Amino acid sequence: MEYNPITVTDLNKYIKEKFDGDEMLANVLVKGEISNFKRHYTGHLYFTLKDENSLIKCVMFKSYTTYLNFIPKDGMKVIILGSVNVFERDGVYQIYAKAMKQDGLGSLYEAYEKLKSKLSQEGLFDVSHKKKIPFMPKTIGVLTSNTGAVIRDIINVSTRRNPNVHIRLYPVPVQGSGAAEKIAKGIEFMNENKFADVLIIGRGGGSLEDLWPFNEEIVARAIYNSEIPIISAVGHETDFTIADFVADLRAPTPSAAAELAVANIDDVKETLRLYNNRYKIALKKRLELMRLSYEKQIARPAFKNPTQKINEQYMLIDMKVKAIQSSIQSKISEEKAKFIKQIARLDTLSPLKTLTRGYSIVTNESGKTIRKVSEIKTGENINLRLVDGEKKAKVL
Amino acid sequence: MKEKEINFEEAMKQLENIANELEKGDLSLDESVNKFEEGMKLSKKCNDFLEKAEKKITMLINSDGEIKEEEFKIEEN
Incomplete structure (x- = not known):
């Protein structure tokens, strides 16, 4: 073989x-x-x-x-x-x-998509409805499990950013049946009692079934109706739940949610310090400007030499007086010269001058000057005016 | 205004406004000094708010409608 x-x-x-x-x-x-x-x-x-x-x-x-x-x-x-x-x-x-x-997720996905489009049409995702996250909330409400990494991460990040923060945990189950109702009730409870200024709702990563409570309508409506702004932080960065769409702000992770809710106190203090500096600088500048303006004014002649103007006026008055005086003076001397000239002229024309040369003026009794022989009669009394005086005479 | 009622965000906005007004420099000296004092007061109020806030980590416990609040400690693994 x-x-x-x-x-x-x-x-x-x-x-x-x-x-x-x-x-x-x-x-x-x-x-x-x-x-x-x-x-x-x-x-x-x-x-x-x-x-x-x-x-x-x-x-x-x-x-x-x-x-x-x-x-x-x-x-x-x-x-x-x-x-x-x-x-x-x-x-x-x-x-x-x-x-x-x-x-097995087919039905869940379908439900998710159906609810998402329904709520979207109703306006639950509208940006206009989203509330602003307060800048410095006094109390941060957290709705999550009281065990596990989520609350720990939130506490760690929050207290690192602001050591004096107040975190108020409202423990809720974050998966399994009944979780959605409890989350919704928790949101209402925090609102009714005004127990927080901002709410973080969230859980860690998990399968679609694990995250399911955050895809339920009751949670979506509770978030929408909340007067307290809500930050959602459900699962990983790649997970998007209905809660994320309705929330006022979606954080990719619970730690990120804490960062969004809690301002870094060092940054805030630094900002405050910067304001103080700005005020001081601005006021100093203002004062400096005032001082410069004051110095400029005080350096003006009016302040620096207040009598100058007066002295100048005195000088002007003096000058005017002098001018008046000299003009009067010149007028006087001008008139005087004119007068002398007239006197001299008068002098040459004066009959008295002629009298000195031996002439005499004959007047009749009525004082009329006799120029021609025909003007006098014999026996008439006449008056003779000579250089040194007058004499009466009788015509023969 | 009581210290507790301070709206931090508004206070910060106001601080910014005051800084802008002061820096514009068209205020009278009196107004400038007033604004300066107002800003400083506000800034101190904000600072006090930050300093005086108390660290509290609490958990609300709802047992049969009765609400209690107690200190919350992270469980160490």
Whole structure:
């Protein structure tokens, strides 16, 4: 009897060809739960897909992972589209996943989208309704679990920014049935009692089911109706819940929420100090300007030499007086000269001058000057005027 | 205005307004001094508010409609 064994390689090759030739295996849609999940440093995902009775290895190459809209984790229920092939080297068959989505969430996603569009149409997400987060709230109300990282992160960040902050925790369950009602009630309770100036509602990351209370209508409406401004901080940065859309402000994480609610006290004090400086500088400048203006005024001649103007006026008066005096003087001498000239002229014309040369003036008794012989009669009394006096005479 | 009733945000806005007015310099000296004093008072009020605030971390406990508030301590892991 002759044995005719084939090699392991040949066998696996044969099996691989069988698989490759099967149309059903080339395109399978399979559901199961993820376990043994590993993300290789190359970016490829390796895991096992299982149900209650069976399991199969799975690989998803990096190039396909970019289309994932969630982060796969152990225990997650998923639906995978891919092919089943043989890995010849190890003699194993496995699913080569091309696409993967979370299973069982279909109805949740649908509910989420439905509620989101309904509330959006009602205006619950309207920016105009959003309240401003107070700059320096006295009391920060926190609605979250009293255990876990969220409240711890909020306390740590808040007290680091402002050591004197007042944080008032209202513990609520943040997942599971009944959580939504309790969160909504908590928001109403804080409002009724005015227990806070700002509210942070939130929880840490988790699956869509975990975050679900924050996607419920009762929470959305409580947030909308709250008079206290609300900051939401639900899950990770990539998680968007309905609560985030309704809230007045969405923080990507609980720590970020604390940063948004609590002002950094050092910054505020620095700002106050800057204002004080600005006031001092402004007032100093004002005073300096006043002083300069005062000095400028005081340096003006009116203040510097107050009698100058008066002296100037005195001088002007003196000058005027002098001018008047000299004009009078000149007038006097002018008149005097004129007078002398007239006198001299008069002198030459004066008959008295003629009298000195031996002439005499004859007048009749009535004082009329006799110029012609015909003007006198014999026996008439006449008057002779000579240079040194008068003499009466009788015509013969 | 009582210290507790200070609206911090408004006070800060007012501080800014006063600074702007003072810096514009078209106030009379009297007005400038008044504004300066007003600003300084306000700034002190803000500072006091910050200094005098008390650190309190509390938890509200609602047991059968009765509300209690007690100090909250983070559980150490």
